[in-house]
Amino acid sequence: MSGVAGLDSHADSLPKLLDTSVLIDGRIADICEAHFLDGPLQVPRFVLHELQQIADSSDTLRRQRGRRGLEVLQRMQKMSHVKVEVLEEDGLPDGEVDRSLVELARKTGAKIVTNDFNLNKVAGLQGVAVLNVNQLANALRPAVLPGESMRVLIFARGQRSEPGRCVSGRRHNGRRRTARESSPTAMWTSRLPPCTRRRRAK
Numbered sequence: 185m186s187g188v189a190g191l192d193s194h195a196d197s198l199p200k201l202l203d204t205s206v207l208i209d210g211r212i213a214d215i216c217e218a219h220f221l222d223g224p225l226q227v228p229r230f231v232l233h234e235l236q237q238i239a240d241s242s243d244t245l246r247r248q249r250g251r252r253g254l255e256v257l258q259r260m261q262k263m264s265h266v267k268v269e270v271l272e273e274d275g276l277p278d279g280e281v282d283r284s285l286v287e288l289a290r291k292t293g294a295k296i297v298t299n300d301f302n303l304n305k306v307a308g309l310q311g312v313a314v315l316n317v318n319q320l321a322n323a324l325r326p327a328v329l330p331g332e333s334m335r336v337l338i339f340a341r342g343q344r345s346e347p348g349r350c351v352s353g354r355r356h357n358g359r360r361r362t363a364r365e366s367s368p369t370a371m372w373t374s375r376l377p378p379c380t381r382r383r384r385a386k
Contacts, residue, residue, distance in 0.1 A: 197223045199269075199294040200315065203285055204234050207253035209299050211317050216266045224267045226294065227257065230275030230284050286312055 202225055206212045215221055235257075239250030261268045275284035282303045289296050295313040298304060307314045328334060 199224045199226050200297045201285055201289055201294045202227050203296060203298040203300060203303060204231055204253065205299040206297050206317055207235060207256050208249045209317060210252060210256045212297065213256050213259050216260055216263055224269055226269045226271050228271045228273045228288060230281055232270060234281050286310055
């Protein structure tokens, strides 16, 4: 990003193409508010059209998701430090949005911002740079060292008698658990290693 020594300002100024999934997800607006993205953010007309189709869906959940995506886009357009453009670009004749997005990125040299795992893979195979918000979120999870104690909330029973799924720092029904790290092996979606419960001394 510009203003940070040692980084390529030209790479940061490249346009970023936003896909439908990242607008519906909404975290892209928070990232922009935190000044983590530079360069123009572009929404092709065919992406906006897909978003409008979802917002007009007869399915309640899809309709809510589509409207959320439109609201996120409007929120970003109001940010004075972010340049958001709607590109008058036609998609491919088959109407496939992901392929159209990859082809546009290849033609313009833009990066793609997405949450879509398959789009991420396809774009990467064709030499298109991708910024994946899910990968960013995983990279920003706090690291926990083996032997370190922390308070966690157990919110789901594991498949076996011991493991459970947990999050830290949240209270649910007034119950908390204290766990001690037992392995340096990190899970794919988290930097929290497997834990064992530490019983308090009476």
